[in-house]
Amino acid sequence: MPLILNEEQTMLRDSARGFIGDKAPIAHFRQLRDSKDAIGFSKEHWKTFAEMGFAGLLVPEAYGGSGLGAVEAGVIMEEIGRTLMPSPFFATAVLAVTALRGGSEAQQAAYLPKIAEGALLAALAVDEGTKHRPSNIAMKAERSGNGFKLSGDKAFVVDGHMADLLIVAARSGGSAGEREGLTLFAIDPKAKGIAIERTVMVDAHNAARIVFDNVAVDADSVIGDVDQGGALLDRVLNIGRGAVAAEMVGLSDEVFGRTVTYLKERKQFGKLIGEFQALQHRAAHLYTEIEVTRAAAMKALQLLDADAPTAAAAVAVAKAKAGTTATLAVQEGVQMHGGMGMTDQFDVGLFMKRARVCQELLGDSNFHADQLARMKKY
Amino acid sequence: MSDLDQFRRDTRAWLDSNCPPEMRKPVTADEDVFWGGRNTKFSSEPQRLWFERMRDKGWTVPDWPKQYGGGGLDGAEAKVLREEMSAIGARPPLSSFGIWMLGPALLKYGNEEQKQEHLPKIAAGLIRWCQGYSEPNAGSDLASLQTRAESDGDDYIINGQKIWTSYANYADWIFCLVRTDGTAKKHDGISFILFDMTSPGVSTKPILLISGKSPFCETFFDNVRVPKIRVVGTVNRGWDVAKYLLQHERAMISGMGERGAGRPLGQVAADSIGVDAEGQLDDAMLRGQIATFEVDEAALSCAAERAVDLAKAGQGHPAFSSAMKYYGTELNKRRHEILMSAGGIDALEWESPRSHEGAKPRAWLRTKANSIEGGTSEVMLGIVAKRILDLPGA
Numbered sequence: 001m002p003l004i005l006n007e008e009q010t011m012l013r014d015s016a017r018g019f020i021g022d023k024a025p026i027a028h029f030r031q032l033r034d035s036k037d038a039i040g041f042s043k044e045h046w047k048t049f050a051e052m053g054f055a056g057l058l059v060p061e062a063y064g065g066s067g068l069g070a071v072e073a074g075v076i077m078e079e080i081g082r083t084l085m086p087s088p089f090f091a092t093a094v095l096a097v098t099a100l101r102g103g104s105e106a107q108q109a110a111y112l113p114k115i116a117e118g119a120l121l122a123a124l125a126v127d128e129g130t131k132h133r134p135s136n137i138a139m140k141a142e143r144s145g146n147g148f149k150l151s152g153d154k155a156f157v158v159d160g161h162m163a164d165l166l167i168v169a170a171r172s173g174g175s176a177g178e179r180e181g182l183t184l185f186a187i188d189p190k191a192k193g194i195a196i197e198r199t200v201m202v203d204a205h206n207a208a209r210i211v212f213d214n215v216a217v218d219a220d221s222v223i224g225d226v227d228q229g230g231a232l233l234d235r236v237l238n239i240g241r242g243a244v245a246a247e248m249v250g251l252s253d254e255v256f257g258r259t260v261t262y263l264k265e266r267k268q269f270g271k272l273i274g275e276f277q278a279l280q281h282r283a284a285h286l287y288t289e290i291e292v293t294r295a296a297a298m299k300a301l302q303l304l305d306a307d308a309p310t311a312a313a314a315v316a317v318a319k320a321k322a323g324t325t326a327t328l329a330v331q332e333g334v335q336m337h338g339g340m341g342m343t344d345q346f347d348v349g350l351f352m353k354r355a356r357v358c359q360e361l362l363g364d365s366n367f368h369a370d371q372l373a374r375m376k377k378y
Numbered sequence: 379m380s381d382l383d384q385f386r387r388d389t390r391a392w393l394d395s396n397c398p399p400e401m402r403k404p405v406t407a408d409e410d411v412f413w414g415g416r417n418t419k420f421s422s423e424p425q426r427l428w429f430e431r432m433r434d435k436g437w438t439v440p441d442w443p444k445q446y447g448g449g450g451l452d453g454a455e456a457k458v459l460r461e462e463m464s465a466i467g468a469r470p471p472l473s474s475f476g477i478w479m480l481g482p483a484l485l486k487y488g489n490e491e492q493k494q495e496h497l498p499k500i501a502a503g504l505i506r507w508c509q510g511y512s513e514p515n516a517g518s519d520l521a522s523l524q525t526r527a528e529s530d531g532d533d534y535i536i537n538g539q540k541i542w543t544s545y546a547n548y549a550d551w552i553f554c555l556v557r558t559d560g561t562a563k564k565h566d567g568i569s570f571i572l573f574d575m576t577s578p579g580v581s582t583k584p585i586l587l588i589s590g591k592s593p594f595c596e597t598f599f600d601n602v603r604v605p606k607i608r609v610v611g612t613v614n615r616g617w618d619v620a621k622y623l624l625q626h627e628r629a630m631i632s633g634m635g636e637r638g639a640g641r642p643l644g645q646v647a648a649d650s651i652g653v654d655a656e657g658q659l660d661d662a663m664l665r666g667q668i669a670t671f672e673v674d675e676a677a678l679s680c681a682a683e684r685a686v687d688l689a690k691a692g693q694g695h696p697a698f699s700s701a702m703k704y705y706g707t708e709l710n711k712r713r714h715e716i717l718m719s720a721g722g723i724d725a726l727e728w729e730s731p732r733s734h735e736g737a738k739p740r741a742w743l744r745t746k747a748n749s750i751e752g753g754t755s756e757v758m759l760g761i762v763a764k765r766i767l768d769l770p771g772a
């Protein structure tokens with residue numbers, strides 16, 4: 001498959017770009033941030049996202065969705081990355097939908113159509129420690145009656161404070177470090193024993209810490225098979241990683257474009273600063289990094305859609321690469337804007353904060369390079 | 379099954395029965411590369427067989443038209459062939475500046491006689507070419523070249539000096555940039571011309587490199603007589619041909635890192651250094667460097683694939699090959715730093731059969747030229763800045 005967008009994907013990109021650029025430019029994000037908005041995103045925009053088919057992008061047509069794939073999810077994420085638009089798209093439409101597609105008929109019928117309509121928001125609770133280490137999940141799921149009792153702490157749950165449904169990865173068997181013994185659960189956040197704290201983070205996007213204290217769930221809430229959740233979780237995490245990589249391509253490209261524009265406008269020593277070769281070469285280097293990263297992200301998403309055995313390695317490459325490139329892009333962005341780059345009034349800093357969060361989200365560059373080394377057995 | 383799937387099957391089967399096992403091992407010494415030419419010798423019987431079989435199918439130049447000795451494959455088929463060759467680690471049957479550089483330029487700018495005269499000989503490895511671009515005072519600033527071609531009836535009389543001419547001492551012919559109009563602006567008086575290295579007045583003198591080899595030369599022209607019909611393209615418009623050729627040269631150099639071929643670097647290092655109790659490379663910092671390198675390398679190979687797809691879709695930027703050249707060569711230098719580090723003390727040996735006469739350190743030193751030859755990294759970045767990013771001050 002060629003590593004370029006086809007006609008339909010290009011149309012999808014244009015309509016996403018049109019809507020997001022028009023209705024959710026960075027000013028929209030600033031307004032939510034500055035007003036300390038209780039939900040942290042625009043419900044109206046999410047309704048439009050549903051009408052445009054984005055909320056149900058990955059939902060099969062039988063359940064009212066568009067039945068599209070990872071490449072299309074990446075297309076939307078890239079556009080979201082350009083304006084830092086706060087949106088439930090990632091947590092609900094990408095992560096949760098992929099998890100639920102590994103569930104029973106009944107679960108799919110119960111949740112997927114509502115997600116596609118924009119009526120149900122969901123969040124995935126995986127991380128527990130300071131770094132993303134899914135195999136180290138320690139949260140306990142103990143058998144109790146016909147169901148389970150869940151206890152443990154989750155952190156960095158994207159959209160956790162406003163979700164109607166939590167998808168939780170817990171350990172029903174084995175011990176930390178093992179892949180066997182993980183189970184995914186679909187849980188009502190209002191269940192007894194759940195305490196949710198919205199964590200306001202550096203990037204002002206939505207995330208939460210959640211404490212589970214002996215939360216009782218019945219057997220129907222298990223997604224997929226008990227103790228065998230590892231494979232499904234990998235699938236969910238990998239599409240999520242591909243999606244975040246695409247978001248980072250979007251934000252890197254945007255911050256780079258703004259930086260190049262600045263180089264062509266700002267004068268010092270009677271010259272445009274873009275005439276200085278020291279800056280030209282750094283800009284050209286950054287350009288090559290971004291183009292290389294874009295190709296890697298696209299490759300990973302295509303391989304995920306093809307369900308190729310090499311997809312996991314390609315995702316590791318894409319997420320690792322996107323992390324370092326986004327880091328470079330925002331650092332160069334601030335530096336080349338000089339003092340203006342340090343001001344809150346300029347947008348570059350907002351990209352810098354978001355890039356830092358995206359780096360940690362579902363594994364940073366070191367984590368994924370290490371994964372790649374493990375896959376290659378050294 | 380699509381035609382392309384069928385083509386893949388046939389190709390795989392053909393390669394399997396025609397590529398000798400010896401030609402599926404990584405290249406370690408100079409003799410492993412077959413360059414063709416009048417004075418060429420095969421270093422082994424498998425090398426000869428492999429070359430001849432590929433030549434007979436037109437697969438030394440798979441995507442050239444059949445009438446010029448090529449395989450007549452379209453872009454998709456050529457890609458399949460590349461993939462299938464790399465899957466079994468097949469060596470290129472013929473390496474040649476004629477294939478990488480001159481051929482594409484002749485296909486675009488040559489007239490019919492020139493194509494018929496030169497292309498089939500390149501495809502069949504009969505003539506070995508060298509590139510006469512650089513001069514002592516015209517390196518990065520190539521358009522300042524001073525080698526003169528003065529009109530004398532139907533001929534030009536060429537005088538001057540070239541430098542860094544790779545393999546000039548082995549080459550049969552040269553493609554050369556000469557000044558045909560000394561009064562025009564510097565880019566406007568240059569012509570692109572071809573001639574036989576045995577012409578009276580041509581001499582070469584090898585230059586020794588830090589790798590201990592001397593693959594390139596100073597080349598001198600003393601009243602060399604060349605018929606005017608040997609000019610490719612329009613007289614005084616040779617810069618267009620030169621630039622087009624450079625795009626191909628850069629694409630070729632950027633791909634030189636044998637990306638994805640052979641054992642993963644991490645395993646090469648593990649073989650050499652050993653592993654710890656958990657089976658991980660027993661040098662945590664190097665392991666990290668390698669993993670990061672492999673991320674970049676895998677990403678670059680995606681970008682190379684995308685560049686081809688973009689070009690095919692008519693969406694490519696003509697200066698993109700400069701970006702790829704820059705990135706690929708910097709990466710290849712990093713690869714060889716890692717290989718030296720993984721090789722440790724063993725990689726320091728310079729002269730011994732055990733070390734294949736220092737193959738590792740010589741290869742490492744050779745890669746340092748990747749970011750110089752065909753245009754330096756700084757020049758590539760300058761091109762990206764001005765042509766792609768449109769930054770001011772060109």
Ligand SMILES: Cc1cc2nc3c(=O)[nH]c(=O)nc-3n(C[C@H](O)[C@H](O)[C@H](O)COP(=O)(O)OP(=O)(O)OC[C@H]3O[C@@H](n4cnc5c(N)ncnc54)[C@H](O)[C@@H]3O)c2cc1C
Nearest residue numbers: 509510511512517518542543544747750751752753754756
């Ligand atoms: C292994 C090898 C093989 C080669 N093969 C051939 C061949 O077959 N035929 C042939 O014709 N030539 C060949 N060359 C020559 C090669 O193309 C030149 O070496 C190259 O273009 C650089 O020119 P130079 O050596 O004169 O360096 P210079 O141009 O003198 O450069 C010196 C330094 O200045 C920097 N610099 C120069 N201009 C600028 C600028 N505008 N902005 C920023 N930095 C700048 C360069 O990047 C470099 O770091 C070969 C070179 C090598 C190393």
